[in-house]
Amino acid sequence: DIQMTQSPSSLSASVGDRVTISCRATQDISTYLAWYQQKPGKPPNLLIYAASTLQSGVPSRFSGSGSGTDFTLTISSLQPEDFATYYCQKYSSAPWTFGQGTKVEIK
Amino acid sequence: EVQLVESGGGLVQPGGSLRLSCAASGFTFSSYWMSWVRQAPGKGLEWVANIHPDESEKYYVDSVRGRFAVSRDNAKNLLYLQMNSLRVEDTAVYYCARFRSTTWSSPPDCWGQGTLVTVSS
Numbered sequence: 001d002i003q004m005t006q007s008p009s010s011l012s013a014s015v016g017d018r019v020t021i022s023c024r025a026t027q028d029i030s031t032y033l034a035w036y037q038q039k040p041g042k043p044p045n046l047l048i049y050a051a052s053t054l055q056s057g058v059p060s061r062f063s064g065s066g067s068g069t070d071f072t073l074t075i076s077s078l079q080p081e082d083f084a085t086y087y088c089q090k091y092s093s094a095p096w097t098f099g100q101g102t103k104v105e106i107k
Numbered sequence: 108e109v110q111l112v113e114s115g116g117g118l119v120q121p122g123g124s125l126r127l128s129c130a131a132s133g134f135t136f137s138s139y140w141m142s143w144v145r146q147a148p149g150k151g152l153e154w155v156a157n158i159h160p161d162e163s164e165k166y167y168v169d170s171v172r173g174r175f176a177v178s179r180d181n182a183k184n185l186l187y188l189q190m191n192s193l194r195v196e197d198t199a200v201y202y203c204a205r206f207r208s209t210t211w212s213s214p215p216d217c218w219g220q221g222t223l224v225t226v227s228s
Contacts, residue, residue, distance in 0.1 A: 042220075046207065046215065085151075089214055091213070095166070096142070096154040098154060099151075101152070
């Protein structure tokens, strides 16, 4: 099975910072990669699909890039509401594995 | 408005069974792939199962295959997860989710609020 590894596991940042989260697959998944944001006690919220397509209603400060095995989620200017945990997920084939998550905390 | 509402969670002893339900509304349920995803307390997300709109394809994570069964009733707009031989490590919030499009090649974009399953003696 293809494994998904995110880095870092956590990070501290300030409002206005540019934040980058990485997700690496152990095999080529083309662009079948999604990014989610999850806040405590809430279900995940889809941010990006097809590696770089912004889901409707998601602020443009979020962007995604990559293909094959290496992917990146970028928040161009971190806002107070962006402090949360972020997950990548592959959906190229079963199993639809998630990364372990990256917690973005306030510095 | 798309809505997904899970029910059926609760406390069950190891080895026991539970059936989760997910009531869907606001979209043509019979056209969409659906997912179950779980999250153990304080842990990350784990994909559990997917089901094709007509039940012709079902997929499971290895840790639940043979113990869990996903099904749906398109006439009633209901998604199910039958969980048998439950283990302590199955303790989690279980979410149902709808794929973003009617094809398999899209991630879930709408999620329920989740139902908590606790497996403990």
